[in-house]
Amino acid sequence: MSTTLISGGTVVSANGTLDADVLVAGEKIAAVLAREVTETGEAAPAADRVIDATGKYVLPGGIDVHTHMEMPFGGTFSVDTFETGTRAAAWGGTTTIVDFAVQAKGTSLLATLDKWHSKADGNCAIDYGFHMIVSDVNDQTLKEMDACIGAGVNSFKMFMAYPGVFYATDGEILLAMQQAARSGATVMMHAENGIAIDQLVAQALAAGHTDPVYHGLTRPPELEGEATSRAITLAKVAACPLYIVHLSARQALEAVAQARDTGQNVFAETCPQYLYLSLDDLARPDFEGSKFVASPPLRPKDHQASLWSGLRTNDLSVVSTDHCPFCFKDGKELGRGDFSKIPNGMPGVEHRMDLLHQGVVAGELTLPRWVEVASTTPARMFGLYPRKGVIAAGSDADIVIYDPAARQTLSAASHHMNVDYSAYEGMEITGRVATTLSRGRTVIDNGEYLGAAGHGAFLPRGLNQYLL
Ligand code: DUC
Numbered sequence: 001m002s003t004t005l006i007s008g009g010t011v012v013s014a015n016g017t018l019d020a021d022v023l024v025a026g027e028k029i030a031a032v033l034a035r036e037v038t039e040t041g042e043a044a045p046a047a048d049r050v051i052d053a054t055g056k057y058v059l060p061g062g063i064d065v066h067t068h069m070e071m072p073f074g075g076t077f078s079v080d081t082f083e084t085g086t087r088a089a090a091w092g093g094t095t096t097i098v099d100f101a102v103q104a105k106g107t108s109l110l111a112t113l114d115k116w117h118s119k120a121d122g123n124c125a126i127d128y129g130f131h132m133i134v135s136d137v138n139d140q141t142l143k144e145m146d147a148c149i150g151a152g153v154n155s156f157k158m159f160m161a162y163p164g165v166f167y168a169t170d171g172e173i174l175l176a177m178q179q180a181a182r183s184g185a186t187v188m189m190h191a192e193n194g195i196a197i198d199q200l201v202a203q204a205l206a207a208g209h210t211d212p213v214y215h216g217l218t219r220p221p222e223l224e225g226e227a228t229s230r231a232i233t234l235a236k237v238a239a240c241p242l243y244i245v246h247l248s249a250r251q252a253l254e255a256v257a258q259a260r261d262t263g264q265n266v267f268a269e270t271c272p273q274y275l276y277l278s279l280d281d282l283a284r285p286d287f288e289g290s291k292f293v294a295s296p297p298l299r300p301k302d303h304q305a306s307l308w309s310g311l312r313t314n315d316l317s318v319v320s321t322d323h324c325p326f327c328f329k330d331g332k333e334l335g336r337g338d339f340s341k342i343p344n345g346m347p348g349v350e351h352r353m354d355l356l357h358q359g360v361v362a363g364e365l366t367l368p369r370w371v372e373v374a375s376t377t378p379a380r381m382f383g384l385y386p387r388k389g390v391i392a393a394g395s396d397a398d399i400v401i402y403d404p405a406a407r408q409t410l411s412a413a414s415h416h417m418n419v420d421y422s423a424y425e426g427m428e429i430t431g432r433v434a435t436t437l438s439r440g441r442t443v444i445d446n447g448e449y450l451g452a453a454g455h456g457a458f459l460p461r462g463l464n465q466y467l468l
């Protein structure tokens with residue numbers, strides 16, 4: 001079994017920092033050796049390879065629990081495959097993704113799961129799991145939810161948005177929540193009032209308002225707040241754990257905080273685009289705003305401070321990307337002249353760790369909180385801990401060596417996602433991944449990709465480890 005010693009770095013965990021060397025044996029972490037101890041005379045352990053991490057952070061690999069590779073949506077597909085998307089993730093220090101299998105209306109959950117396994121199997125550079133999108137609630141679907149749980153997929157996303165596509169009625173949501181609750185599984189909710197939104201969209205188009213900014217203006221934050229409250233109420237009645245995905249609005253955060261104060265099993269994530277971008281970007285001229293069309297939409301800038309604060313108070317406990325990239329050319333352009341036809345989604349899987357580190361640099365988050373929201377909590381929330389999300393003996397050697405002083409400029413010209421634009425074009429960042437290990441294998445090192453499609457393995461997941 002080959003061994004690697006990562007020496008001289010600062011191990012950052014959700015609990016704090018430690019000057020320590022990390023010994024990797026094969027696919028696992030064998031030991032974390034505090035340097036205070038080793039420097040008192042004990043010899044450093046022999047290893048086949050030594051990585052000098054002096055001046056760098058040693059982090060548990062990032063875990064992005066919300067990605068969409070090759071996702072069918074709006075008559076097209078998101079453009080990162082499992083191969084290109086997981087490679088880009090590794091470049092940015094993410095070593096696990098949890099992607100969404102998408103049930104089409106009239107199809108079974110288990111057939112859907114098989115389909116997603118065949119998309120991912122043999123193609124991923126890093127480990128991956130699946131959530132299941134439930135878009136057709138019927139007796140068979142409800143029965144199959146248990147079989148999904150048996151197959152390692154125990155989180156089910158539902159939509160209060162997109163009538164006629166993914167939308168589920170309150171009654172259907174309640175049934176699925178009751179079914180999930182019987183097994184302790186989590187329902188993940190896209191909480192926007194799609195019925196009301198569709199009326200606003202029709203009114204805007206009838207008035208000749210076709211530009212991308214109307215995507216944001218027809219999905220007001222109040223309708224995210226209302227849907228979030230309704231989802232929380234339904235989850236309370238069903239006694240079902242609830243996880244609000246891609247929370248973007250202050251009103252929704254207030255609803256989550258209130259529920260958490262009562263001790264309900266309600267959790268929420270936000271995404272970097274809601275922390276750094278705003279309605280002003282959706283309003284960029286010459287159809288540039290289409291690059292920022294995602295749902296929920298980017299919000300007025302003043303929501304950002306609430307989201308950073310929610311991350312500090314743990315009412316937001318995870319940051320994922322909702323990576324769902326569509327090219328500008330031939331993708332976003334489908335919606336020229338009608339904002340409602342612009343494919344919903346933005347690229348981001350490569351930049352989550354860097355953008356959150358920028359939050360550390362700016363004093364919004366502490367170093368341990370960075371690791372907690374980007375790795376440790378996602379692992380616990382989705383049943384992967386302590387295999388993932390921590391640097392400890394016995395855990396998978398998913399390790400990122402991060403240079404906090406490096407400078408980089410985000411750009412489509414240099415990113416590795418399979419998409420023709422960057423939502424952060426020209427943004428200057430402090431910090432950069434130096435090395436990424438996935439189960440002991442070096443995937444990224446010093447600006448070079450050394451991974452392989454097929455190294456990444458499917459991760460059957462346990463239940464949410466935060467349930468009260
Ligand atoms: N919701 C998502 O979570 N991803 C892409 C589109 C959407 O509406």
Ligand code: ZN
Pocket residue numbers: 190245246295296
């Ligand atoms: Zn969604």
Ligand code: ZN
Pocket residue numbers: 066067068322323324
């Ligand atoms: Zn999504």
